[in-house]
Amino acid sequence: MKTQCEHRKPDGTSCRAYARTDDRFCFFHSPETAHARRKARKAGGIARSKKASALPADTPHKSLRNSRAARADGELLNCIITK
Numbered sequence: 001m002k003t004q005c006e007h008r009k010p011d012g013t014s015c016r017a018y019a020r021t022d023d024r025f026c027f028f029h030s031p032e033t034a035h036a037r038r039k040a041r042k043a044g045g046i047a048r049s050k051k052a053s054a055l056p057a058d059t060p061h062k063s064l065r066n067s068r069a070a071r072a073d074g075e076l077l078n079c080i081i082t083k
């Protein structure tokens with residue numbers, strides 16, 4: 001049977017998450033997972049700060065759907081769009 005996390009919020013209410021197996025607290029409140037939480041926050045920050053990939057500036061502003069190559073192989077394009 002799962003038990004509820006024993007952490008108390010500043011307003012006095014309890015955390016509503018389930019406690020970890022063999023622990024009194026959930027992942028977010030357990031002192032045992034502090035290192036893992038710090039590592040996850042860092043990984044999230046790194047992922048968010050990555051620049052978005054962009055096409056080169058000289059890429060034509062034509063959609064693939066209307067290009068000559070796409071019309072020539074419509075079946076392949078249909079596969080790309082639907083899958």
Ligand SMILES: [Zn+2]
Pocket residue numbers: 005006007015016017025026027028029
């Ligand atoms: Zn909790």
